[in-house]
Amino acid sequence: MLPGNYTRVSEFVIVGFPGLHPSYFQLMGGFFFCIYVTTISGNFLLVGLFVLERSLQKPMYIIMLSLSLSDIGFSTVALPKAVTRYWWNDGGISLYMCLFQKHMIHYFGNLNSLIFMTMAMDRYLAICHPLRYPKWMNNRTMLILTVFSWVSAMITPGITTIQSAQLPYCGPNQIIHCYCDTNSLNKLSCADISSQSAVSFSLAMFVLLVPFSFIIFSYVNIVVVVLRMVSVQSRWKTFSTCSSQLVIICLYYIPRCGVYISNLIKFTVSQDFVIGLTMLYSLLPPLLNPFIYCLRTKEIKASLVKWACRRQSNTHPKPSFHPIAR
Template sequence: MDIMHNIVTEFILTGFPGLHPQYYGLASAVLFLVYVVTVKANAAVFYLFATNKSLHKPVYYIILNVSACDLLFSTTTLPKIISRYWFQSGRISFTACFVQMYLVHYLGAVNSFIFALMAFDRYYAVCHPLRYTNIVKKFTVHMLSVTAWIIAIASPLLMVIRAYPLPYCASNIINHCYCDHIGVTVLACTDRAPYSFPAFVGAMITLLGPLAFILFSYSSIFIEISKVTNLGNCGKSLSTCSTQLIIISLYYVPRCFVYFASQVGIKFSADLRIVIIMLYSLVPPMINPLIYCLRAKDIRECLMKQFYKEKSRFHQFTMNRPAH
């Protein structure tokens, strides 16, 4: 088995299999733009948080965790696929592929748990407002956030530990934009069923477990809101949940669609499947900060304050610049 295992020393990421070479430059430019926007937008969220004490609230600490996940996921996946089209270099070493596989699944699990924490925050804010400040404290959010990052380690680690020793002795071409468990293990020269089913169960637990809690939380929230007779209060309650609900929906809806579509026999072409996966993997990290800034009142106010401050500095600079 060791001899067979060592035949494959690297993998080749195809990216989008049906993409014509004449569009490689355009693809790399678009992906590079997505990465730059993602990094700058999420870095701006961290900057606003660091420079505005008004944002040092439990709900924004949760948002910081989402931004951290988004930044790390994009940095884990995008540079390699950009180089695939920019430099025609889709090669990734055997070990690096499994490291990327681990990080992809790990960060996905962390995101899922953080979204459950986000739902927990909104549940107490709407359903138990008088107890909110006593339950949802900064310390509580910090502890739950750290717990999310820790418990997410186990399932992806076991997944990689079981997949790494498999014999990879034939094709080394991964029909994907990054290394994930399915894309890699289908290349193993052995029956992957004993390995794929536990991985599927682990993925469903990290995906559907938090999702079940999220559905419970928001169902309770909507039931509570339906009892409110004052339209103003009802609108305010809905507004406090809308930002989180949009972000959570962007993460879960397409993933669940792909999973359940495959279970009921709906088939996608390889290109379409990869496009859908890339859309739900890379678009939310890019647009989540925009959603925060447009929907979260505190962040919007801090952003406008920062904008006017920079505008004032620029105006002062131009006024004080000596005339030639």
């Protein structure tokens, strides 16, 4: 086995979907570009609303702000290189940039998982313990939880990135994915990666299952409390409040669990299908988050209307009246 600091390959190539015909490259690049622009625009809109509107500076909206910033970061790390690969056939990426991209991809993935857990915790306290909610969940508490999420999400990607940086790469250099990730990169090593793969998989399952278990616990308790409500209107209102979050969480976790389970049981599926499923749970939630929360949250809709009216009044000021001198 080659020593860990021996590296022959200094550049990798992002392949993307290996089965995609070149005649569809421009279309795929346009698809990724549209997703990126829409995701960035929608999430920056939420960030701007939070900064400008004091009425939105509450614990629940602090979570949304954190989620929007994470989605902006993930999309910016993942999509521009995928666009250049398909529009200009430029899939080249240096080893160190690949390691950086891999690290940030997993970092924002971990961060989103922790944010969803915090979101579920907030809803659990608000619905199951409404009298204690103002005391337990205030802006200070939410800021502490947010900082903890952003810092602790760095731990497991740091471990796997250090491991990948110590591996020798001296053979094939094609990343069979739309971005660099741990599995795709480690497969190209010319060393024994059994221990690294075991550590990476264990950390991934820990980051996935611990928040997911708490989310399931929270929403099961929420459902039990809601079903005990006498008023049908209150029951419907509470379910409507949580449904948008539940949709995003399902889109994020269910496909991810499918990919991990297929890797665990060595279930044979096409590489294009696995990549497509990975891109689904990676890109769809950041794309849909701003639209779901803007359409389903009354305070955000009211802030949007207020902001639009303010912009319109600034753009078209009322004419001033000057009486005619006699």
